[in-house]
Amino acid sequence: MTHPFQSIRWRLLLWHSLISLALVVAIGLLANRLSSRDRFERIDHELRNHERSFFRSVFMPSPGKKSDGPPTLDEIRERLRSLGEPGQDPPEFRDLFKSDPAGTFIVVWDSDGTPLFISPNAPEGLSKPGNPEEGSTALVTRDDFREHLRVHSSGMVTVVARDISAEQNALNRFRLLLGLGGFAILLSAVAGGWWLAGRALRPIDTISQTATRIADGKLDERIDITGRDSELDQLAQVLNNTFEQLASAIEQQKRFTADASHELRTPLTIILTETQRALKGEREPEQYKQFITHCQTAAQRMRGIVDSLLLLARHDLADHEAASARCDLAQLAEQLAERMAPIAAARNVEIHCGLQSAPVTGRPDYLETLLQNLLSNALSHPPVGTPVTLRSFVRGNESVIEVHDAGPGIPAEHLPRLFDRFYRADPARSQVSGHSGLGLAIASSIARALGGRLEAESDPNKGTTFRLSLPFAENGSDFSGKSIRETAPTRSA
Amino acid sequence: MRLLIVEDDPLLLRSLQEGLQEEQYAADTAADGLEGLAMAEAIDFDAVVLDGMLPGIDGWEFLRRLRETKSTPVLMLTARDAVPDRIRGLDAGADDYLTKPFDFDELLARLRALIRRNYGKSSNKIELGEVIIDLAARTIAQSGEVVSLTPREYTLVEYLALHRGVVISRTELYEHLFDESDDTLSNLLDVHVSNVRRKLGASFITTRRGHGYCIE
Numbered sequence: 245m246t247h248p249f250q251s252i253r254w255r256l257l258l259w260h261s262l263i264s265l266a267l268v269v270a271i272g273l274l275a276n277r278l279s280s281r282d283r284f285e286r287i288d289h290e291l292r293n294h295e296r297s298f299f300r301s302v303f304m305p306s307p308g309k310k311s312d313g314p315p316t317l318d319e320i321r322e323r324l325r326s327l328g329e330p331g332q333d334p335p336e337f338r339d340l341f342k343s344d345p346a347g348t349f350i351v352v353w354d355s356d357g358t359p360l361f362i363s364p365n366a367p368e369g370l371s372k373p374g375n376p377e378e379g380s381t382a383l384v385t386r387d388d389f390r391e392h393l394r395v396h397s398s399g400m401v402t403v404v405a406r407d408i409s410a411e412q413n414a415l416n417r418f419r420l421l422l423g424l425g426g427f428a429i430l431l432s433a434v435a436g437g438w439w440l441a442g443r444a445l446r447p448i449d450t451i452s453q454t455a456t457r458i459a460d461g462k463l464d465e466r467i468d469i470t471g472r473d474s475e476l477d478q479l480a481q482v483l484n485n486t487f488e489q490l491a492s493a494i495e496q497q498k499r500f501t502a503d504a505s506h507e508l509r510t511p512l513t514i515i516l517t518e519t520q521r522a523l524k525g526e527r528e529p530e531q532y533k534q535f536i537t538h539c540q541t542a543a544q545r546m547r548g549i550v551d552s553l554l555l556l557a558r559h560d561l562a563d564h565e566a567a568s569a570r571c572d573l574a575q576l577a578e579q580l581a582e583r584m585a586p587i588a589a590a591r592n593v594e595i596h597c598g599l600q601s602a603p604v605t606g607r608p609d610y611l612e613t614l615l616q617n618l619l620s621n622a623l624s625h626p627p628v629g630t631p632v633t634l635r636s637f638v639r640g641n642e643s644v645i646e647v648h649d650a651g652p653g654i655p656a657e658h659l660p661r662l663f664d665r666f667y668r669a670d671p672a673r674s675q676v677s678g679h680s681g682l683g684l685a686i687a688s689s690i691a692r693a694l695g696g697r698l699e700a701e702s703d704p705n706k707g708t709t710f711r712l713s714l715p716f717a718e719n720g721s722d723f724s725g726k727s728i729r730e731t732a733p734t735r736s737a
Numbered sequence: 738m739r740l741l742i743v744e745d746d747p748l749l750l751r752s753l754q755e756g757l758q759e760e761q762y763a764a765d766t767a768a769d770g771l772e773g774l775a776m777a778e779a780i781d782f783d784a785v786v787l788d789g790m791l792p793g794i795d796g797w798e799f800l801r802r803l804r805e806t807k808s809t810p811v812l813m814l815t816a817r818d819a820v821p822d823r824i825r826g827l828d829a830g831a832d833d834y835l836t837k838p839f840d841f842d843e844l845l846a847r848l849r850a851l852i853r854r855n856y857g858k859s860s861n862k863i864e865l866g867e868v869i870i871d872l873a874a875r876t877i878a879q880s881g882e883v884v885s886l887t888p889r890e891y892t893l894v895e896y897l898a899l900h901r902g903v904v905i906s907r908t909e910l911y912e913h914l915f916d917e918s919d920d921t922l923s924n925l926l927d928v929h930v931s932n933v934r935r936k937l938g939a940s941f942i943t944t945r946r947g948h949g950y951c952i953e
Contacts, residue, residue, distance in 0.1 A: 513837040516839070
């Protein structure tokens with residue numbers, strides 16, 4: 245892990261914590277607001293009730309007085325002033341202030357500011373609130389008191405208030421608990437988020453560890469797949485497939501390099517041995533000539549291998565599109581048969597041709613290499629004098645050419661690997677005849693590059709047939725019809 | 738010293754044979770595994786140079802079968818230098834291992850070491866009183882002075898010195914000093930022996946009539 249905030253886990257955690265914090269704070273604020281509103285509503289309701297009961301008891305029609313309509317302002321002032329004398333107060337009125345010693349008190353001021361009534365439990369030093377608007381009511385919290393203020397149209401002001409410090413303490417306790425609870429919830433949310441992020445990222449960790457091991461050279465390592473088909477499983481599957489392909493490509497490359505160096509080692513040994521022997525002492529010119537001849541032979545063999553490897557590498561790149569042209573397999577085969585006639589004659593082989601026009605699109609030079617490899621195999625591998633047949637024809641939408649020899653055939657176990665690079669059915673003989681073991685690999689890769697296929701069939705009784713099938717190209721040829729021709733071996737010395 | 742070279746590449750086979758013959762080894766050749774095995778089982782070679790990839794049976798199978806009857810030292814040549822191949826060869830009974838392409842001089846040095854070890858010598862110098870044989874330089878010195886011997890005479894002394902105190906029959910000497918291509922005259926050995934005696938003293942090689950020769 246480099247910088248903590250570059251890690252996905254840390255960033256996830258950071259965002260998760262911020263969101264959790266916002267939620268906890270929002271819920272805390274809401275709870276606080278609801279709770280305090282609820283308490284103040286209750287207090288306000290109480291205050292209003294108190295005011296109502298106060299006035300009801302004050303203006304309850306006294307038994308000795310006749311009631312005729314609402315009391316006048318002066319009557320009210322008079323009545324209020326007369327309160328506070330225990331003898332005259334109605335009993336409900338006394339109970340009103342006694343039953344609530346914690347605190348609801350009432351003060352009534354006249355419009356000129358003189359107090360008309362101060363309840364006995366009212367604290368000292370109260371004064372008339374300044375400039376209240378006429379005819380209004382207000383609920384205010386001043387210090388530890390909640391006050392219900394009413395201003396009459398006459399200018400009289402009534403204040404019903406009580407000490408609310410107990411409620412405020414309770415509210416503060418509630419806020420503290422809310423804060424602590426919120427903090428605990430936030431902590432557990434962060435911890436849970438950390439664990440969840442780690443759990444979600446663990447497969448990625450596994451993937452990266454596996455990839456690191458593969459990069460370190462353990463090419464057969466693969467990511468474990470849980471089989472739950474999650475997004476990460478799909479990713480792991482894709483990566484595994486990629487690793488598979490890379491590993492097989494690297495393996496192929498390794499094998500090829502090993503094979504190639506293997507092929508080059510023997511001729512190199514010959515050159516080293518011969519030159520070291522030659523330098524050991526003075527020798528006759530004839531002997532030097534022999535050393536040089538041996539070195540030349542070895543070097544030529546190496547050149548053959550290197551040429552073939554380069555050719556193969558080029559076909560692997562498959563950049564043949566550029567120089568593609570229409571050509572006819574029959575024509576190519578005919579020219580080739582003429583060119584190879586001296587070799588055929590040297591091995592006392594008859595080349596029979598049964599060539600019908602088989603037009604294809606492709607690079608003539610590549611096709612020539614391909615056919616030459618097939619023909620020279622047919623001329624050199626079977627015993628001396630084994631007849632060879634070239635046949636070309638069109639079958640369906642394919643142009644086909646066959647190179648057949650009537651030799652003893654290739655053992656079945658060799659057939660599947662015949663087109664592998666450096667594969668030889670008989671390692672000894674090919675060393676002698678100078679074949680690199682790349683001819684068929686080249687032929688097969690050309691066939692693939694041209695969009696066709698190369699197959700081998702072998703039967704101990706019938707011999708061996710190599711068949712090249714390529715897509716048929718229309719109007720591809722100016723080859724004049726059929727050519728049935730036999731190249732008799734010209735027996736030269 | 739008589740060697741067998743088993744190698745399927747004809748050019749390399751010929752080159753090795755000529756090179757080793759120039760170094761005064763008697764060298765026989767075989768181009769495939771089965772032929773080589775038959776020869777190695779029939780003749781007591783001083784060492785076998787064996788290629789890994791062979792037609793018939795390959796080098797490893799060759800070794801497995803040879804080890805059932807013989808303990809001839811085998812130097813394996815192979816074009817593969819992968820460690821498992823080397824381990825496989827050594828485990829199958831090869832005594833040493835060389836990867837192609839190799840230096841011819843290294844091949845010679847390894848063969849000398851192989852043969853010397855096989856005869857229980859850990860040093861390249863054999864001291865026989867006044868006479869000191871240097872196996873690496875292929876020279877013999879008497880009282881500090883190098884004695885001039887023909888290569889054949891040297892090989893004769895070397896072989897007897899490696900088997901010091903043992904009576905070596907004429908047949909065994911023939912077998913180890915000459916290969917199949919030498920047309921040997923029956924008295925050629927006596928000629929070499931008398932030449933060596935002339936150069937190193939009459940008592941250097943003793944004759945056990947009816948048994949053979951010996952260096953005490």
